[in-house]
Amino acid sequence: MHLASTPIQVPIAPPQLRVARRLMKLCAALLMAAVGTQAQAAGVAIVIGGALKVDNDEVWQRIVDEAGGAGARFVVFPTAAANPARSGAQIVDALRRRGAQAESIPLAPRLKGADLQATLRDPAWLERVASAQGVYFAGGAQELIVDTLQPGGQPTEMLKAIWAVLRRGGVVAGSSAGAAIMSATMFRDAQDTLQIMKGGMREGRETDRGLGFVGPDLFIDQHFLKRGRIGRMLPLMQAKGYRLGLGVDENSAALVRGDSIEVIGAKGALLVDLGEASSDKRLPAFNIRNAQLSYLDRGDRHDLKTGVSTPSAVKLKEARLDPAASDYKPYNKSEPFYLDILGDTTIVNAMAHLIDSPLTEVKGLTFTGHRVAGDAQPDLGFEFRLYKGAGSVGWFTGAFGGEDYTVLKLRLDVQPVTINRPFYTPLQPR
Known part of the structure; x- marks a missing residue:
């Protein structure tokens, strides 16, 4: 489509002019997301493992700072929450106390009186989302997020508006359910880890399509160490052909920007690499050999492209524990x-x-x-x-x-x- 550079001389009344400008801004933002939801994004996906405490200043402040600092405008999606009004208000308050401007979007199946379809199509809400500097997804049931924003696997205009934020360098953050949706594949409802290991993994039941904010090559799971979820991550990665998986623990976060991962918060994240792994097809149950595990503690970084992990400055001041070294004690x-x-x-x-x-x-x-x-x-x-x-x-x-x-x-x-x-x-x- 070609847009002429010469203004069209058509009289527009002030109210119409405001509507026209709003629609032009919205179209410009959504065009940024039209190239497909799996392309590399310029912004940062902040994957929070769940149970983020309100006094975890390191994580909350980093979310705001990554979006531009004081005055950064956030939209909060309480879509997954059991009590959307309460969850949305709590997150808005936490962001505001760190200097952000924040508001909750009334887009949640469990929100009384909410008209999901009207909100999904509302030009005013679409504009406010697309022009925000940050987006935050609350915890709860991740299936409510994907079913609302990506029904049948098809992105809504609201999801495209969220992608526009990430593509132009903004923040998309999510805790618990809001973290599960970050990869292209997610666990939809799989509470029994051992049953997943025993083969109880069905598409549309235990697993589903995620929203893919971290790209197509990295699988994400949450509440990871607290709930021993490596037991369910390994079978999924093997079944879906993932080489890399990142399991983020509670009250902790992983910042994923392009090929870079940085871990912050109270604990850390487990990085799983199946690049050299194999399995014995003769065995009648799940098995795997030579999976590679790395535990990234707070302050550690990892480069997905080079495969190099860098411990925090605090750790680098200490002795290296190298079993192959002559001074290993x-x-x-x-x-x-x-x-x-x-x-x-x-x-x-x-x-x-x-x-x-x-x-x-x-x-x-x-x-x-x-x-x-x-x-x-x-x-x-x-x-x-x-x-x-x-x-x-x-x-x-x-x-x-x-x-x-x-x-x-x-x-x-x-x-x-x-x-x-x-x-x-x-x-x-x-």
């Missing part, structure tokens, strides 16, 4: 076995123990402790074997008041096992 002496490898933060605790230990490997299990109705494979469990390989290194610091590790390039094998029942028996009197 590991601290840990015990040889643990993890009976619940998918427990709260257990996988990272095992990684930290191994990198700071003379051991070459550690093992753990995941299995159902008791029979569950509907479980066709109650005695199927999985052994996790973590081991050192080429490039396995780590760093430790006590500067944050705890024992904080960065661990790079450990390897992981997962194989199916049969759980004997009873798993144990009481000792009998002599």
Whole structure:
């Protein structure tokens, strides 16, 4: 379409002129999103692992600063929330207290009196979204976000307006459900991690299309370490052909800008690389060999293009834990076995123990402790074997008041096992 440079001499009344200008601004913003939702974006996707505390100034302030700092205008989508009015108000308040201008969009299936279709098509709302510097998605049920903004896999004009923000260098942030939608594929509703490992993964039920704000090549999951979700990430990545996955923990965030990842907040994120992984097709259950795991702690960075991870400045001041170095002096002496490898933060605790230990490997299990109705494979469990390989290194610091590790390039094998029942028996009197 060619737009003439000479103004058309048609008298326009003031109200019509305002409407015309509004529509022209909206069209210009939406044209930026017309090249397709999977292209590289100029802005930053801020993936928050869920349970973001209101006093986490590092994350909240960074969200505002990335959008331009004081005065940056945000629109909040409480679409996923169980109580959209309350969630939207809380997020608006948190952003305003860090200097942003923020407002909540009344676009939520659970919002009483809301007209979803009218809001999705409203030119005024579309303009306010497209011209914002930041977008924030609340937590809740991620299926409500995709079903509202991308019904049947087709982007609405509202979703295109959100993409316009990211394409011109703005921020798209989301916590929990708002993080799940960040990749092109997402878990829709898959609360039972072990059942996913046992093959219970159906398109449109447990998995679905996400919105793809981090691009097509990186899979995202949330509440990751707290809920042991590496158990569900690995089968999905294997099934969908993902090489890279990023699992962000609670009260923490990963900033994804192009090929760069930066981790901030209270804890960190687990980066999974299946570039050299394989599986044994002869086995009748999920299995994987030579997956590569790296734990990126707060302040750490990773370059997706080069594959290079850089620990925070705090960590770099400490001694490097390199098992291949002549001066390697590991601290840990015990040889643990993890009976619940998918427990709260257990996988990272095992990684930290191994990198700071003379051991070459550690093992753990995941299995159902008791029979569950509907479980066709109650005695199927999985052994996790973590081991050192080429490039396995780590760093430790006590500067944050705890024992904080960065661990790079450990390897992981997962194989199916049969759980004997009873798993144990009481000792009998002599």
